[in-house]
Amino acid sequence: MTLLEIEAVHVEHKPRGRAPVRAVAGVDLAVAPGQIVGLVGESGCGKSSLARVAAGLTAPSAGQVRYAGRPVTPLGWRRRNADEVGLQMVFQNPYASLNPRRAVGEQLLDGVPAEVAGPARRARVAELLDRVGMPATAAARYPHQFSGGQRQRLAIARALAPQPRVIIADEPVTALDASSQAQVVNLLVGLVRELGMGMLFISHDLALVHEIADVTAVMYLGKIVEAAPTRRLWEQPLHPYTRALIDAVPRISAEPVLPATLAGEVPDPANAPSGCRFAPRCPHAFDRCAEAPPTVATGPSAAVACWLHQPQPAHL
Amino acid sequence: MTSLAEVDPKLAKPLNRRRWLRRVRGATAGRPIWRQPVTVVALSILAAWLLIALAAPLIAPYDPIAQSVDTYQGPSGAHWFGTDSLGRDVFSRVVYGARLSIPLALAIVALALLLGGLLGLVAGYVGRFLDEAVMRLTDLVFAFPQIILAMAVTAAFGPSTGNAILALVIVSWPVYARVIRSAVLTIRGEDYLNASRLLGVGPITTLRRDVLPNSVGPAIVLATLELGNAVLLLAALSFLGLGPRPPAAEWGSMVALGAQDLSMWWVSVFPGLAILTVVLAFNVLGDALRDRLDPRYMNGR
Amino acid sequence: MGALLDIDRLAVALPGPRGPLPILHDVSLTVGEGELVGIAGESGCGKSMTAQTVLGLLPPGAKTTGSARFDGRELLTLDRKGWQRVRGRGIAMVFQDPTAALHPMLTVGTQLTEHMRIHLGMNRKAAQRRAVDLLDQVRLPDPERALRAYPHQFSGGMRQRVAIAGALAAQPRLLIADEPTTALDVTVQAGILALLDRLRRDTGLAVAFITHDLGVLSALTARSYVFYAGRVVEAGPTGALLTGPRHPYTAALLGARPHGGQTGVALTPIPGSPPAPGELPPGCAFSTRCAHVRDECRTAVPPLHPAGPDRTSACVIRTELEVAA
Numbered sequence: 001m002t003l004l005e006i007e008a009v010h011v012e013h014k015p016r017g018r019a020p021v022r023a024v025a026g027v028d029l030a031v032a033p034g035q036i037v038g039l040v041g042e043s044g045c046g047k048s049s050l051a052r053v054a055a056g057l058t059a060p061s062a063g064q065v066r067y068a069g070r071p072v073t074p075l076g077w078r079r080r081n082a083d084e085v086g087l088q089m090v091f092q093n094p095y096a097s098l099n100p101r102r103a104v105g106e107q108l109l110d111g112v113p114a115e116v117a118g119p120a121r122r123a124r125v126a127e128l129l130d131r132v133g134m135p136a137t138a139a140a141r142y143p144h145q146f147s148g149g150q151r152q153r154l155a156i157a158r159a160l161a162p163q164p165r166v167i168i169a170d171e172p173v174t175a176l177d178a179s180s181q182a183q184v185v186n187l188l189v190g191l192v193r194e195l196g197m198g199m200l201f202i203s204h205d206l207a208l209v210h211e212i213a214d215v216t217a218v219m220y221l222g223k224i225v226e227a228a229p230t231r232r233l234w235e236q237p238l239h240p241y242t243r244a245l246i247d248a249v250p251r252i253s254a255e256p257v258l259p260a261t262l263a264g265e266v267p268d269p270a271n272a273p274s275g276c277r278f279a280p281r282c283p284h285a286f287d288r289c290a291e292a293p294p295t296v297a298t299g300p301s302a303a304v305a306c307w308l309h310q311p312q313p314a315h316l
Numbered sequence: 317m318t319s320l321a322e323v324d325p326k327l328a329k330p331l332n333r334r335r336w337l338r339r340v341r342g343a344t345a346g347r348p349i350w351r352q353p354v355t356v357v358a359l360s361i362l363a364a365w366l367l368i369a370l371a372a373p374l375i376a377p378y379d380p381i382a383q384s385v386d387t388y389q390g391p392s393g394a395h396w397f398g399t400d401s402l403g404r405d406v407f408s409r410v411v412y413g414a415r416l417s418i419p420l421a422l423a424i425v426a427l428a429l430l431l432g433g434l435l436g437l438v439a440g441y442v443g444r445f446l447d448e449a450v451m452r453l454t455d456l457v458f459a460f461p462q463i464i465l466a467m468a469v470t471a472a473f474g475p476s477t478g479n480a481i482l483a484l485v486i487v488s489w490p491v492y493a494r495v496i497r498s499a500v501l502t503i504r505g506e507d508y509l510n511a512s513r514l515l516g517v518g519p520i521t522t523l524r525r526d527v528l529p530n531s532v533g534p535a536i537v538l539a540t541l542e543l544g545n546a547v548l549l550l551a552a553l554s555f556l557g558l559g560p561r562p563p564a565a566e567w568g569s570m571v572a573l574g575a576q577d578l579s580m581w582w583v584s585v586f587p588g589l590a591i592l593t594v595v596l597a598f599n600v601l602g603d604a605l606r607d608r609l610d611p612r613y614m615n616g617r
Numbered sequence: 618m619g620a621l622l623d624i625d626r627l628a629v630a631l632p633g634p635r636g637p638l639p640i641l642h643d644v645s646l647t648v649g650e651g652e653l654v655g656i657a658g659e660s661g662c663g664k665s666m667t668a669q670t671v672l673g674l675l676p677p678g679a680k681t682t683g684s685a686r687f688d689g690r691e692l693l694t695l696d697r698k699g700w701q702r703v704r705g706r707g708i709a710m711v712f713q714d715p716t717a718a719l720h721p722m723l724t725v726g727t728q729l730t731e732h733m734r735i736h737l738g739m740n741r742k743a744a745q746r747r748a749v750d751l752l753d754q755v756r757l758p759d760p761e762r763a764l765r766a767y768p769h770q771f772s773g774g775m776r777q778r779v780a781i782a783g784a785l786a787a788q789p790r791l792l793i794a795d796e797p798t799t800a801l802d803v804t805v806q807a808g809i810l811a812l813l814d815r816l817r818r819d820t821g822l823a824v825a826f827i828t829h830d831l832g833v834l835s836a837l838t839a840r841s842y843v844f845y846a847g848r849v850v851e852a853g854p855t856g857a858l859l860t861g862p863r864h865p866y867t868a869a870l871l872g873a874r875p876h877g878g879q880t881g882v883a884l885t886p887i888p889g890s891p892p893a894p895g896e897l898p899p900g901c902a903f904s905t906r907c908a909h910v911r912d913e914c915r916t917a918v919p920p921l922h923p924a925g926p927d928r929t930s931a932c933v934i935r936t937e938l939e940v941a942a
Binding site for chain 1: 506507508510511512513514515516517518519525526529530
Binding site: 042043147149150177178179180181182183185186204205206207208210211244245248249250251252253254255256257258259260261262265266 | 659660772773774775802803804805806807808810811814829830831832833835836837838839855856857859860869870871872873874875884885886887888889890891906
């Protein structure tokens with residue numbers, strides 16, 4: 001069973017007076033209960049656009065997002081459907097995701113279901129704060145009174161208020177210091193395991209995603225080029241881009257070893273290369289790459305879009 | 317270049333700046349109001365004007381509109397602030413002026429802030445057509461000199477105090493609309509709005525709880541600055557016979573009257589000082605108010 | 618022979634509302650000619666403040682004690698003129714955000730050549746030629762065209778290369794790089810790291826590389842200093858320091874980062890958060906968060922003591938520590 005299904009989603013941005021930019025060009029992803037799906041990619045690959053569509057903040061230009069089997073209605077001028085509040089999001093910047101002028105408790109109360117009434121509401125807030133390792137007294141304080149890591153915990157507590165079944169975490173620790181990074185990551189992972197939620201964890205940090213995700217998808221220029229169970233992906237990357245990403249992660253070793261470099265630059269999504277989008281930078285590119293490679297399954301919850309890994313014709 | 321031969325001071329950021337700034341600011345703005353001398357002075361000035369306005373008949377030695385033959389007397393024991401061209405006691409007129417000028421200016425600014433703020437808020441939040449419409453409307457108002465437009469409006473509706481207020485609200489709301497709109501635009505994409513919408517909070521509630529409190533600050537400060545402008549515009553209207561009708565003691569028209577002959581400086585200087593003290597006091601208070609409204613300036617943990 | 622940059626017992630205090638706020642305590646640090654030295658720590662630990670001191674960028678009213686010598690010359694007592702000589706030709710800097718160092722409305726060429734014409738007295742032609750050389754040196758494709766472009770026309774990684782080219786314009790001997798790759802993607806970061814390493818080898822440029830990323834530290838630098846709460850807590854050859862940390866803070870930082878181990882294993886966070894300047898606990902500043910804390914840690918600040926070949930550590934524990942995995 002899947003909780004969140006992203007199907008053939010396309011996202012186009014239309015900047016004023018310029019050609020539309022296709023940020024996401026056909027992405028399929030699924031998140032099951034208790035599962036952490038990591039989505040990795042570099043800046044400009046469209047992962048944040050995808051996150052916003054997945055959470056229902058913006059509408060896809062094509063394709064569909066389904067939560068618990070029902071299509072997600074993008075936010076408009078109406079109040080969000082009550083059966084969709086179980087799909088929540090944790091944002092990248094904890095300094096911008098809490099209203100600076102409202103007490104923390106008030107902001108948490110927004111998400112506490114209406115069935116919880118009277119003094120139970122306040123008790124629920126205290127419970128939520130406890131869940132993320134913050135004291136109940138935090139409810140009366142304002143966001144500026146907390147550090148970045150603490151704010152991110154508060155933001156997580158707020159996302160937990162409506163008892164979500166899926167959380168989309170868009171670079172939730174990128175803005176944090178080393179020590180709070182680990183704290184927040186552990187908190188998120190613990191919550192998923194304990195509450196059986198699904199989580200789409202979006203990050204540019206492959207090493208971090210490797211640490212926590214069950215399944216990892218790698219995105220390049222609006223498309224998912226490879227997805228696989230995390231350990232397999234890390235140990236046996238099939239797509240050359242996945243390989244390049246892994247090799248570029250600086251590692252700790254007894255002697256300095258410079259990470260491998262990748263030729264070229266990420267092209268402007270406004271004029272993405274035709275055919276395989278990675279081909280111009282790919283060390284293995286050959287003539288077939290002028291044509292876009294299909295995504296083929298390579299195992300359970302594993303797929304790759306690369307001409308190097310096409311199934312062998314049956315008659316051979 | 318990066319050699320830092322010309323150094324951008326922004327680059328020299330002390331570490332842990334956020335906390336450090338909070339300490340520095342907390343030391344001044346976070347103090348209770350009675351421990352900020354400037355704010356106390358401003359509050360006292362406004363309190364004094366309130367008292368003067370209330371007790372005007374007790375304070376003023378003369379009838380503010382009574383004319384006499386003693387025209388253009390300099391300040392003396394009998395006439396503290398001298399007399400004007402019609403022999404009216406300037407001190408008494410300044411005292412009575414507090415009853416008229418302050419409430420009028422407040423009313424104009426408050427109404428303009430309300431109208432402009434509301435339009436700006438909605439324009440910025442809803443965007444698209446509504447935004448275009450409101451912005452072109454502000455352009456329309458900005459296209460005319462304020463006083464000309466105010467004159468046209470009062471001329472159309474007929475000269476009276478009420479219509480003068482209406483005219484001045486019509487010419488002054490666009491600045492608030494613009495300021496609030498741009499503040500709303502900068503926070504419209506903020507994730508705390510998205511977060512509360514995702515929790516199922518309706519757009520109107522979000523507008524009230526998240527957008528309004530975070531965008532109204534600059535407009536409030538602007539409003540305190542505009543108070544002075546309101547007094548002066550009102551003066552111009554009444555000088556042209558389109559506002560409070562003469563001989564009503566109104567500070568702006570008193571300044572205007574005195575400005576005809578500056579050798580009789582006292583005729584305009586004293587009401588001018590009255591305007592200055594009120595405007596300054598409101599400005600200081602506006603600043604303090606903005607600091608108060610912002611929890612970031614409150615005492616730290 | 619002395620080191621190129623020799624900081625000795627440097628202390629810096631910034632003016633605060635309640636008196637001077639000590640930011641750096643007793644920092645000693647050297648960078649040799651052509652050496653790549655790493656400076657690591659979390660934000661607010663004093664690593665950037667050290668760089669600002671060395672470049673004369675401390676905010677007005679800052680008080681310093683100790684010494685910081687560049688090429689034998691004391692920096693802390695320099696006047697305006699003296700600083701101008703040191704900056705550019707002696708020490709240059711690149712920042713995390715290259716856009717802060719580039720004027721958005723001037724072409725890259727104008728910015729590079731104007732600088733050289735004013736500070737090196739070159740004529741237009743010579744400056745132009747040198748600018749092309751510099752851009753070529755930082756591996757910017759098509760340097761001639763790049764000269765006519767504006768900063769916004771480049772990607773983040775390319776902008777950082779342009780900023781590095783600018784920093785190199787006056788042939789400095791020491792480049793201070795303050796988190797230059799933090800805002801960049803890993804593949805782009807790899808390119809910048811390779812560039813800095815090549816510059817060091819080819820031109821003998823010394824680099825002080827400030828970062829919070831221990832992986833980057835290990836990949837690039839030969840020797841490192843770990844800062845915590847305004848002090849150096851551990852120093853030594855980077856490889857040895859990161860594979861066998863002696864200070865609990867270094868060990869804790871290593872434990873908190875993703876270490877490429879088994880999937881699904883939690884990271885080991887450091888409890889709490891770093892203390893703010895002026896709010897340091899008595900004794901060792903890390904004592905409130907340390908897993909190995911003892912009574913003696915809470916009374917006196919442990920001094921740096923030798924901890925192996927070329928290594929020092931400021932901890933009462935004198936043995937190698939296990940990194941939590």
